[in-house]
Amino acid sequence: MKKTLKDMDFKGKKVLVRVDFNVPLKDREVTDTTRIEAALPTIEYLIKEGAKLLLISHLGRPGGEAKDELRMDPVAKKLANLLNKEVKKVDDCIGEDVEKAVADLKDGDVLVLENSRFYPGEKKNDPEFAKQLASLADIYVNDAFGAAHRAHATTVGVTEYLPSAAGFLMQRELNALGEVMENPASPFVAIMGGAKVSDKIDVIKNLITKVDSLIVGGGIANTFLLAKGYELGDSLVEADKVDLAKELMAEAEAKGVKIVLPIDVVIADDFSNEANTKVVQADQVPAGWQILDCGGPESLEQYKAIIKDAKTVIWNGPLGVFEMEKFAHGTIELAKALAESDAHSVIGGGDSAAAINKAGVADQMSHISTGGGASLMFFEGKELPGVAALDDVE
Numbered sequence: 001m002k003k004t005l006k007d008m009d010f011k012g013k014k015v016l017v018r019v020d021f022n023v024p025l026k027d028r029e030v031t032d033t034t035r036i037e038a039a040l041p042t043i044e045y046l047i048k049e050g051a052k053l054l055l056i057s058h059l060g061r062p063g064g065e066a067k068d069e070l071r072m073d074p075v076a077k078k079l080a081n082l083l084n085k086e087v088k089k090v091d092d093c094i095g096e097d098v099e100k101a102v103a104d105l106k107d108g109d110v111l112v113l114e115n116s117r118f119y120p121g122e123k124k125n126d127p128e129f130a131k132q133l134a135s136l137a138d139i140y141v142n143d144a145f146g147a148a149h150r151a152h153a154t155t156v157g158v159t160e161y162l163p164s165a166a167g168f169l170m171q172r173e174l175n176a177l178g179e180v181m182e183n184p185a186s187p188f189v190a191i192m193g194g195a196k197v198s199d200k201i202d203v204i205k206n207l208i209t210k211v212d213s214l215i216v217g218g219g220i221a222n223t224f225l226l227a228k229g230y231e232l233g234d235s236l237v238e239a240d241k242v243d244l245a246k247e248l249m250a251e252a253e254a255k256g257v258k259i260v261l262p263i264d265v266v267i268a269d270d271f272s273n274e275a276n277t278k279v280v281q282a283d284q285v286p287a288g289w290q291i292l293d294c295g296g297p298e299s300l301e302q303y304k305a306i307i308k309d310a311k312t313v314i315w316n317g318p319l320g321v322f323e324m325e326k327f328a329h330g331t332i333e334l335a336k337a338l339a340e341s342d343a344h345s346v347i348g349g350g351d352s353a354a355a356i357n358k359a360g361v362a363d364q365m366s367h368i369s370t371g372g373g374a375s376l377m378f379f380e381g382k383e384l385p386g387v388a389a390l391d392d393v394e
């Protein structure tokens with residue numbers, strides 16, 4: 001059991017809080033505040049307890065150097081709006097200016113540090129960088145579930161130098177994901193979509209040992225269809241993963257797990273929303289055409305029947321290229337089917353969470369994770385480095 005906020009006394013303490021404020025920006029404005037809102041319970045609790053808060057996050061992938069368009073200022077501004085309280089911001093995360101700003105903090109004040117990935121030491125988990133960060137604070141709290149699969153200085157390194165605990169969001173995510181993986185009501189159904197089989201192999205391998213049915217959609221379904229000997233035209237396939245797909249299907253069969261592939265699919269003559277499209281059987285994709293949505297009517301009927309009977313469903317990755325209107329149908333219909341079912345539903349962040357929002361059914365899901373990569377690692381059955389590094393309850 002990891003220490004949580006309730007195990008610690010924060011009054012008057014400088015608390016370095018790792019949050020995942022890696023949010024989408026447009027013209028230097030935050031366009032989706034989900035991740036900021038998800039961290040509010042921890043932030044508000046620490047303010048109430050009289051801590052001095054130093055919030056740190058990465059934003060985008062600046063590659064170890066300062067990039068003005070990836071500064072944390074718009075995030076700090078949004079946080080101030082949401083908290084309805086002044087939020088200070090410094091243009092660095094270590095060094096003299098930061099030390100000064102920290103020294104000026106009063107109990108309950110909030111200071112946002114600069115993007116941690118402006119320093120190459122962040123991703124390298126450089127002990128020197130971690131030590132300098134840690135020297136700013138008395139306690140470290142990790143509430144960045146979305147970054148917990150990264151062994152970086154702000155998620156792992158700093159725990160070497162400070163007493164540490166999990167924040168409320170971290171706790172909520174671990175409980176929700178842990179419950180479905182350890183104690184799922186059956187039938188337990190997993191839906192895996194997205195672009196690449198190579199990203200999902202370990203997840204599929206682990207899920208086969210747990211679920212009753214595994215619906216495989218999105219680009220990754222193509223490689224499984226290829227393994228069944230189907231002609232797939234110009235569809236995205238990973239030819240070098242065909243043998244693996246065969247192995248996974250054999251393994252699933254031996255375990256009595258149903259791997260559910262699309263029956264009919266939406267195909268297009270170009271990877272574009274302006275392409276010509278039609279619905280065909282999955283083994284009838286002509287040359288020059290590609291599968292861009294697994295949601296043909298027969299496929300959807302099949303998925304809906306499975307979901308209707310399910311007691312637990314986890315979902316990671318869209319069924320098609322849902323960013324394009326013409327190929328979003330399957331993903332949106334699946335989201336709606338999930339909303340209508342009585343199943344306990346857990347959505348694994350990233351594009352699947354975006355699809356759920358697009359379908360307008362977010363409030364009908366049991367849990368939508370704030371982490372894409374992190375929830376995938378969890379579904380792989382692996383311990384997240386950012387969690388493993390936190391102090392255990394004595």
Ligand SMILES: Nc1ncnc2c1ncn2[C@@H]1O[C@H](COP(=O)(O)OP(=O)(O)O)[C@@H](O)[C@H]1O
Nearest residue numbers: 194195218219291292317319320321350351352
């Ligand atoms: N049939 C397909 N062909 C090509 N790309 C696809 C297909 N189906 C889905 N995709 C793409 O997969 C991407 C999401 O993949 P991935 O990053 O693995 O999912 P997630 O972010 O949910 O983990 C989306 O950008 C989507 O357009």
Ligand SMILES: O=C(OP(=O)(O)O)[C@H](O)COP(=O)(O)O
Nearest residue numbers: 020022146147349350371372373
């Ligand atoms: O947005 C994130 O990942 P996600 O899109 O997989 O949830 C996290 O903030 C981690 O970011 P990273 O993948 O640049 O390490």
